[in-house]
Structure formats: structure tokens, C-alpha cells
Amino acid sequence: MAGLKLDRATKDFGGPPVVDGVTLDVADGEFIAVLGPSGCGKTTILRLVAGFERLGGGTISIGGRAMSGPGLHVPPEDRRVGVVFQSYALWPHMDVAGNVAYPLRVAGVADGEMRRRVDQALETVGLSGLGARRPADLSGGQRQRVALARCLVMEPSLVLLDEPLANLDTHLRGAMQREFDEYHRRTGTTMLYITHDQAEAMALADRVAVMSQGRLVQLAPPSRLYREPATRMVAEFIGQASVLDCDVLSATEAGRARARVLGIDCVLRAAPGEAPRRAAAACLRPDDIGFAPAAPGAGHATLRRVTYRGGSFALEAAPDAAPAATLRLVAPEPFALEPGARVSLELRDGWIIPGG
Amino acid sequence: MGAAQGRGREDWLLAALVAVTAVLAVAPVLRLLLESAFPSAGGGPAVAVLSQPATWNAARRTLETTLGGTLLAAAIGCVMALLAALTDVRARPLLVFGFVLPLMIPPQVTAIAWLQVFGPASPLLKMLDLAPPLGSRNPLYSGEGIVLLLGVHYAPLVFLTLRAGLRRLPRDFVEAALATGASPLRVVATIIVPIMMPSLVAGVMLTMVSCVGNFGIPALLGIPGGYTVLTTLIYQRLAGLGPRVLSDVATLSVLIGLIVLVGIWLQARLLARADYRIAGTSADPPRFELGRWRTAAEALAWGLVLFTFVLPMLAMALTSLVPAYGVKLTAANATLENYRFVIFDHGPTQRAFVNSFLLSAGAALALVALSLPLGWFMARRGGSLLGALAFAAELPYALPGVVLAIACILLFLKPLPLIGLGLYNTVWIILVAYLMRFLILVLRPVVGAYQQLDRSYEEAAQMAGARFAFRQRTIALPMVAPAAAAGALIVFLTAFNELTVSALLWSSGAETLGVAVFSLEQGGDSTYAAALAGLSVVVTIAIMAATSLAGRRMPKGVVPWRD
Numbered sequence: 047m048a049g050l051k052l053d054r055a056t057k058d059f060g061g062p063p064v065v066d067g068v069t070l071d072v073a074d075g076e077f078i079a080v081l082g083p084s085g086c087g088k089t090t091i092l093r094l095v096a097g098f099e100r101l102g103g104g105t106i107s108i109g110g111r112a113m114s115g116p117g118l119h120v121p122p123e124d125r126r127v128g129v130v131f132q133s134y135a136l137w138p139h140m141d142v143a144g145n146v147a148y149p150l151r152v153a154g155v156a157d158g159e160m161r162r163r164v165d166q167a168l169e170t171v172g173l174s175g176l177g178a179r180r181p182a183d184l185s186g187g188q189r190q191r192v193a194l195a196r197c198l199v200m201e202p203s204l205v206l207l208d209e210p211l212a213n214l215d216t217h218l219r220g221a222m223q224r225e226f227d228e229y230h231r232r233t234g235t236t237m238l239y240i241t242h243d244q245a246e247a248m249a250l251a252d253r254v255a256v257m258s259q260g261r262l263v264q265l266a267p268p269s270r271l272y273r274e275p276a277t278r279m280v281a282e283f284i285g286q287a288s289v290l291d292c293d294v295l296s297a298t299e300a301g302r303a304r305a306r307v308l309g310i311d312c313v314l315r316a317a318p319g320e321a322p323r324r325a326a327a328a329c330l331r332p333d334d335i336g337f338a339p340a341a342p343g344a345g346h347a348t349l350r351r352v353t354y355r356g357g358s359f360a361l362e363a364a365p366d367a368a369p370a371a372t373l374r375l376v377a378p379e380p381f382a383l384e385p386g387a388r389v390s391l392e393l394r395d396g397w398i399i400p401g402g
Numbered sequence: 403m404g405a406a407q408g409r410g411r412e413d414w415l416l417a418a419l420v421a422v423t424a425v426l427a428v429a430p431v432l433r434l435l436l437e438s439a440f441p442s443a444g445g446g447p448a449v450a451v452l453s454q455p456a457t458w459n460a461a462r463r464t465l466e467t468t469l470g471g472t473l474l475a476a477a478i479g480c481v482m483a484l485l486a487a488l489t490d491v492r493a494r495p496l497l498v499f500g501f502v503l504p505l506m507i508p509p510q511v512t513a514i515a516w517l518q519v520f521g522p523a524s525p526l527l528k529m530l531d532l533a534p535p536l537g538s539r540n541p542l543y544s545g546e547g548i549v550l551l552l553g554v555h556y557a558p559l560v561f562l563t564l565r566a567g568l569r570r571l572p573r574d575f576v577e578a579a580l581a582t583g584a585s586p587l588r589v590v591a592t593i594i595v596p597i598m599m600p601s602l603v604a605g606v607m608l609t610m611v612s613c614v615g616n617f618g619i620p621a622l623l624g625i626p627g628g629y630t631v632l633t634t635l636i637y638q639r640l641a642g643l644g645p646r647v648l649s650d651v652a653t654l655s656v657l658i659g660l661i662v663l664v665g666i667w668l669q670a671r672l673l674a675r676a677d678y679r680i681a682g683t684s685a686d687p688p689r690f691e692l693g694r695w696r697t698a699a700e701a702l703a704w705g706l707v708l709f710t711f712v713l714p715m716l717a718m719a720l721t722s723l724v725p726a727y728g729v730k731l732t733a734a735n736a737t738l739e740n741y742r743f744v745i746f747d748h749g750p751t752q753r754a755f756v757n758s759f760l761l762s763a764g765a766a767l768a769l770v771a772l773s774l775p776l777g778w779f780m781a782r783r784g785g786s787l788l789g790a791l792a793f794a795a796e797l798p799y800a801l802p803g804v805v806l807a808i809a810c811i812l813l814f815l816k817p818l819p820l821i822g823l824g825l826y827n828t829v830w831i832i833l834v835a836y837l838m839r840f841l842i843l844v845l846r847p848v849v850g851a852y853q854q855l856d857r858s859y860e861e862a863a864q865m866a867g868a869r870f871a872f873r874q875r876t877i878a879l880p881m882v883a884p885a886a887a888a889g890a891l892i893v894f895l896t897a898f899n900e901l902t903v904s905a906l907l908w909s910s911g912a913e914t915l916g917v918a919v920f921s922l923e924q925g926g927d928s929t930y931a932a933a934l935a936g937l938s939v940v941v942t943i944a945i946m947a948a949t950s951l952a953g954r955r956m957p958k959g960v961v962p963w964r965d
């Protein structure tokens with residue numbers, strides 16, 4: 047078993063840094079999801095950990111052993127890190143059993159033992175009896191399982207997965223997510239799971255790492271990430287949020303501080319050490335904002351869009367106090383208001399973004 | 403530690419590959435330039451050669467035949483490409499195969515075949531009682547004859563380039579135009595012609611370059627007719643006067659080389675523009691339904707195949723069956739005697755068959771062995787050195803064979819320094835020349851295959867713990883093998899029938915098939931020449947057909963005569 051440590055890991059491809067001083071400490075057996083917009087450097091991090099790319103600065107160690115650092119680069123073939131590729135990378139000139147057996151062949155495992163372990167790995171992923179098939183004759187989900195089996199058969203202590211479910215349909219995704227989850231529970235393998243599906247990240251991970259432009263912005267358990275985003279970017283990236291300008295009026299007491307948002311006084315959750323300041327930002331989830339219909343000319347905001355979501359409506363409203371901002375609200379069915387209607391607001395909860 | 407060593411071994415391998423490739427690709431060009439700047443063997447300075455009237459006469463004739471041949475090739479090639487790429491004529495794959503065939507027939511065989519179509523001994527004309535009286539001159543022994551044959555021989559080149567361009571033409575372009583209410587003819591004039599212009603010009607440039615460097619056709623048609631072009635001038639000078647005119651012919655070679663390089667440069671620029679303009683758009687090319695014109699179009703298409711391929715091949719086949727040259731062929735006197743003679747009785751042709759087979763197979767195998775690792779480094783490591791090398795490897799193939807042959811003579815006339823091994827006047831100089839000339843034919847498809855091969859296949863093997871050599875053997879090589887095989891096959895086919903290079907490099911005992919055919923025809927043994935050429939055509943077509951059948955497993959675009 048092995049933890050993973052990145053210390054100020056940096057990488058560029060001759061331009062601005064693509065991975066910029068990322069420090070990450072993954073405990074042994076932990077399941078970490080890496081989440082972030084396209085091009086933020088997720089795949090690059092994975093390739094650095096696997097050893098496919100050379101580190102520009104900083105260090106990476108796996109299971110306490112230094113792997114990449116100044117003047118050091120252990121090649122991928124010596125790292126014993128399992129990788130599940132987004133494209134699966136199943137070799138078309140070998141059958142399924144040949145693909146799965148490859149790592150054992152490399153390790154010089156004897157034939158009988160090899161067959162036993164291949165069968166076992168195929169059984170684990172529910173593909174018993176398909177060993178003689180060619181990868182081309184498998185469905186997308188089955189290919190994904192073969193890729194997983196090929197990785198499992200090595201019994202790696204660290205498994206890296208790059209958007210492993212991106213090419214599958216929604217239904218299959220759910221099933222495969224459950225399988226990853228089960229595998230992780232059973233073996234206690236450390237997993238680094240890259241995705242840009244936040245629901246997937248939240249469902250699977252012990253902690254989620256959010257990246258933006260090469261930097262690690264926040265590393266936290268899913269509910270913390272949702273309730274206490276560290277920056278404006280995280281707040282907007284995770285779930286539905288209204289990020290609004292606010293003035294902090296008091297220091298934090300018992301986890302809360304008084305604040306004024308849209309000209310309304312309220313009490314919001316706040317990080318310890320928050321002090322009165324102007325031009326701060328608050329993250330309000332749809333559930334945090336109560337609203338009621340108001341007469342024309344009265345109330346705090348005007349409805350802009352009403353979108354049916356199946357069982358509920360997602361609303362966007364423009365507050366009078368900050369017409370350029372967008373309020374995101376949720377209303378249960380049935381709902382009768384039309385765009386243009388006036389509403390009055392009640393701010394019940396929210397989070398003062400520490401850096402914002 | 404282990405890692406550092408592994409990387410070190412990789413670097414040694416790369417260094418060795420770069421050294422071999424540099425010798426093959428760069429040395430001949432450098433040596434030639436050196437010779438024309440500082441002549442070593444006798445002969446006057448470069449200016450003296452360039453001021454001789456014979457030189458300018460030959461240069462003028464080269465340009466004349468090139469222009470004429472190219473125009474004819476462009477006309478035939480355009481019609482072929484439009485028919486095959488844009489219309490719904492039936493049996494298209496067969497038609498494409500038929501269109502491309504003349505290109506796979508070596509030029510000297512084309513020449514021999516066409517000589518049998520016209521001329522006093524033509525079996526076809528004799529059967530129709532149209533043959534001119536014996537003793538009269540074959541009308542092909544002239545500039546016009548050369549133009550006709552160059553045009554027919556290179557029409558497939560225009561066809562292939564143009565068709566490649568047309569196939570990239572997205573269907574939506576045409577459908578968008580049709581949707582505005584334009585008639586098909588108008589669409590051709592306003593959409594298709596402008597878009598295919600760059601491909602056409604590129605194909606034309608390629609044809610011009612090939613015409614300038616062609617040797618087989620002007621040699622067999624021009625030398626008897628006293629019509630000398632630059633390539634045959636070099637050949638005649640060298641064959642007549644020997645190595646002491648080496649500096650002179652080197653200068654002539656540089657002259658041809660320069661003409662050709664300008665053409666290639668223009669072509670590359672035009673093709674780059676063509677690619678740029680319609681890059682990234684969807685696949686399927688448009689097809690016009692011809693309706694009641696379809697039969698006429700098919701008749702035209704097959705008529706072209708008949709004219710460019712069937713007619714000359716038929717004439718040659720008939721000549722090979724004639725008991726004695728000039729005799730009228732009948733069912734009663736047809737004989738296989740000529741075949742028996744060239745296969746069993748004639749020493750030089752037997753040797754030539756063996757030599758050409760060993761040379762072309764050897765070159766193909768050696769080039770595969772070189773290209774597989776080299777191609778991997780070019781595709782995976784890149785870098786300016788490897789990029790420059792990839793470009794340099796194009797040169798010996800792009801330059802006319804005569805030019806390369808002169809460079810080889812210059813390189814190997816004296817025994818190699820250090821090891822004292824003399825290649826000149828042995829069969830080995832031909833092998834080395836083939837390695838130089840045909841390297842790119844294997845390297846290009848192999849590099850392409852590696853580039854198309856997703857890196858993750860090799861990375862997955864790395865993840866599994868496989869080291870460089872094992873990874874190469876189990877993952878990378880099997881996956882690019884089809885491309886390498888296709889390249890090797892093309893090398894084999896081309897080298898097996900090659901004449902231009904070996905015409906200047908052969909020595910007694912080291913004849914090639916091309917030289918044997920050429921010598922027989924030049925010596926007036928047209929019936930034997932026809933039989934031998936016929937055999938080589940049968941071998942070529944058999945291999946092509948086998949490749950087409952096996953070709954389904956090859957990557958797209960590797961086998962030129964396949965969709």
C-alpha cells in the first residue's frame with residue numbers, strides 16, 4: 047500500500063506552467079478525485095505521477111519513495127503504478143486474456159500461475175469466459191473492464207484513472223462507478239481519479255481536489271467543498287451557486303458572522319478569523335434563499351429565466367441591488383410565476399468565501 | 403540507475419540509426435555538390451560543360467518533352483480523376499486499378515510495348531495489314547513519340563494526386579451549392595474546379611519533375627532517333643567515355659537536380675495551401691449521378707484504360723509470341739520460343755532475374771529493419787535533427803535516378819577509405835544506391851503509422867513494467883507492421899523493375915532485370931525484350947493484385963492503388 051505525495055510539483059511545456067506548484071498529500075488507501083475545467087492540468091498531473099512526463103520542479107514520492115525530483119526520474123516501468131487510460135489503450139493485436147496477462151508476462155510469471163491470475167482478474171470485473179475475444183469485439187463498458195482488469199492483475203498499490211467513464215453512456219457510468227467503489231473498498235488501493243463530472247467526484251471520493259489553471263485550489267471532502275468553497279471559482283464550479291458581493295459586519299463567532307448581502311442583513315457561515323471587511327463575496331446555494339411573490343414595484347429582484355427540471359424549476363433572477371449578478375433559485379412544482387415577475391427575498395444561510 | 407542505463411542504450415541506438423541514415427540520405431547529395439564545385443576527375447570546369455551547345459540542345463529537348471508529356475498526362479489524368487472520383491460509374495475499384503497500372507509498369511517496358519504498337523514490325527498493324535513497309539522508321543523514334551509515352555505513362559500520377567484532392571472535397575460544399583439551385587455543370591465550374599486547382603497544379607508539378615528525370619522512355623525512343631535529352635546525354639557520355647567525364651556529368655546532374663528541386667519546392671508549397679484550405683471538414687466526397695450519360699462515361703473511362711494500358715500490353719504480348727521479328731503473327735506460327743530462350747538459354751537474363759530479385763528483396767528487408775526503429779524515434783522523439791533527416795531522406799528519391807547514380811559513382815569509384823573495400827563495378831553499389839533511393843518509401847509509411855498510433859498503447863505497456871526493447875517488440879512493432887510491409891512491397895516492386903539507377907551502375911555479372919530488357923531491345927532483339935518485359939509485368943501485376951487482396955488489413959493510404 048502506498049500514499050502519494052506531491053510537493054510543489056511544477057511542469058511546463060515551454061510556455062506558462064501547466065501544473066503550478068501543486069502540493070498534495072494522499073493518505074494510504076485514500077480515494078482522491080481530481081476535478082477541474084478542461085485544460086486545467088488534470089491529465090498532466092496524472093502523467094507526472096505515472097512518470098510519462100518529467101517533472102519541471104518540486105518532487106513526487108509514492109509510498110515514501112522519491113520518484114520524481116531534481117535530477118531524479120524513475121521511469122514508468124519501474125513505478126508499479128496502475129493506470130486506466132481514458133482511451134482504454136487495449137492492444138488490438140492481442141485478445142482480452144493477452145491484454146490482461148501482459149503485465150505478468152513482463153514480470154516473468156510462470157504460465158500456470160499466469161492463467162490463474164488472469165482468470166481471477168477477469169472474474170473480478172465480471173468478464174469470465176471472454177478471454178479469447180478481441181478488444182474490437184467488446185462493448186465500451188466491457189473494454190473499460192478489461193482495462194481495469196489489466197491494471198488490477200499487477201496488484202498495484204496506487205491506481206491512476208483518467209476520466210475512465212467519459213466514453214460511456216449515463217446508465218453504464220452508474221454501474222461502473224459502483225464497481226470502482228467496491229474495488230476500492232475491497233482492496234484499499236490508493237486511487238487518483240480524474241474526472242470533470244462533479245457528481246461522479248462527489249459520489250466516489252474521500253476528498254476532492256479542485257484545480258484551476260494548473261493550481262490546486264481546494265482539497266476537501268465533498269460536503270465541505272460544497273458548503274465551504276475556498277474561492278469564488280470553486281463556488282461557481284461546484285453545484286449551483288449565487289456568488290454575490292457582500293460586506294462582512296462582524297468577526298466570526300461560533301462559525302458565523304453577520305453580513306450584508308444585496309442590502310439585506312443576514313448571518314452567514316464563515317471561516318474562523320473572518321473580520322469585518324468590505325467587498326467580500328458570499329456563496330449562496332439555492333436552498334439558502336427563500337423567496338415569495340411580490341407586488342409590481344415592491345420586493346428585491348426580478349425573475350429572468352424559468353427552466354423546468356423535472357419535479358422542480360430552476361430560476362434565475364436579477365437583484366435590484368446588483369443588476370449584473372445572477373441569483374440561482376429552486377422552486378418546487380407547481381410554480382406559476384413568469385419571467386418579469388417581482389419577488390422578495392429571504393437570505394437564510396450562506397458562506398462567506400474566505401479569499402473572495 | 404537501471405533507468406539511466408536504459409535511456410543510455412536508447413541513445414546509442416538512436417546515434418547509430420542517425421549515422422546510417424545520414425550516410426544514405428545526405429552523403430550522395432553532398433558529394434555531388436562537392437564535385438561540381440571542385441571537380442576532381444578530368445574534364446573542364448563546370449562552365450565549360452554548361453557552354454557546350456550539346457548541353458543546351460539536350461536541355462531544350464528535356465523541356466520540350468517535359469512540357470508536352472505533362473500537358474498530355476494532365477489532360478488524361480483530369481478526365482480519369484473526374485470520372486472516378488465524382489461520378490457514379492460502375493466497377494470503380496477495378497477502374498482505379500486499371501488507371502493506375504501504367505504507373506506500375508516501368509518506363510522502359512512502356513517504351514518497348516508502345517514500340518510494338520507502331521512501327522513496321524507491329525504485330526497488331528500486321529494483322530490488320532496496316533503495317534508500314536519493312537525498313538521504314540518507327541514513328542515513335544522522335545520527340546513526339548517521347549511526348550506521347552511520357553503523357554500516357556504519367557497520366558496516373560496526375561490522376562492519383564487529383565483524386566486524393568477530390569476525395570478530400572467535402573460533400574457539403576457541393577450540396578450547399580446545389581441547394582442554392584446551381585446546375586451540376588455550374589457547380590463543377592464554380593466550386594469543384596477552383597477547389598481542385600491546387601491538387602491539379604501539384605500533380606502537374608510532380609509529373610514535370612518525373613518527366614525531367616525519366617530515362618527509360620527517352621533512352622529507348624530518343625537514342626535510336628538521335629533525339630537526346632539531359633538524362634540520356636549523361637548516360638551516353640558516361641557509357642561512351644567512362645569515368646574521366648565524371649565531373650562533366652556531375653555538373654549536368656546538378657543542373658537536372660536543380661530543375662527538379664525547384665519543381666518539388668513549388669509542388670510542396672501548393673499542396674500545403676491545398677491542405678490548409680479544406681482541412682478538417684467531413685469525409686464523403688460528393689458523387690454526381692450521370693443518369694443516361696453513365697454508359698457513355700463508362701465507355702470513355704474504359705476506353706482510356708484500353709488506350710493507356712491494354713493496347714500497348716497487347717502489342718507487346720503479341721510480339722513476344724512472334725517466331726521472328728517482322729513476321730506476321732498467325733495462330734499457326736505463334737510460339738513460346740522467346741520465353742524459353744530468355745528463361746532457360748540466355749545467361750544474362752537469368753542472372754538479371756536472380757540479381758534483381760535479391761537486390762530488391764534485400765533492399766526491402768534492410769530498409770524495414772532500418773525504418774522500424776528510426777521511424778519510432780522520428781515519431782516519438784522528434785527534434786530538429788530527426789526532422790532534417792526525414793527531409794533529407796526524401797531527396798535521393800525525389801532526385802532523378804541518373805543523378806543519384808552519378809553521386810554513387812563519385813562516392814564509390816575509389817575503394818572506401820579505412821576499410822579499403824571497393825564497391826564500384828560490383829553488385830553492391832547497386833544495393834547501396836537502392837537503399838539510398840528507396841529509404842523514404844518505407845520510412846514514410848512507418849513514421850505515419852507510428853504517428854497515428856496513440857501513445858497510450860506504449861504507455862500502457864510501460865505501466866505494466868515493460869522496458870524499451872520488450873515494448874518495441876510486443877506492442878509498437880506488431881502495430882506498425884502492416885505499414886512497414888506495404889512500404890517494403892512497394893520498394894520490392896519498384897526496385898525489381900528499376901532501370902535508371904542500374905543502367906549507370908551495372909557491371910558484367912551484375913545486370914538487373916531493367917538492364918537486361920533494355921539491352922535486348924537496344925540490341926534489336928525486340929521479341930526477346932518483349933518476352934522478358936512481359937514476364938516482369940506479369941510478376942508485377944500478380945504482386946499488386948495479391949497486395950490488394952491482402953491490403954484490407956493495411957492502413958489507409960499506404961497502398962496507392964487501393965481506396
Ligand SMILES: Nc1ncnc2c1ncn2[C@@H]1O[C@H](COP(=O)(O)OP(=O)(O)OP(=O)(O)O)[C@@H](O)[C@H]1O
Nearest residue numbers: 059064082083084085086087088089090091241242
Ligand atoms: N505535450 C504537451 N505539449 C504542450 N502542451 C501540453 C501538452 N500536454 C498538455 N499540454 C497543455 O497543458 C494544459 C493542460 O493539459 P491537460 O491535458 O493536463 O488538461 P486536462 O485538465 O486534462 O484537460 P481535459 O479535461 O480537457 O482533459 C493544456 O493547455 C494543454 O494544451
Ligand SMILES: [Mg+2]
Nearest residue numbers: 088089090208
Ligand atoms: Mg485530460
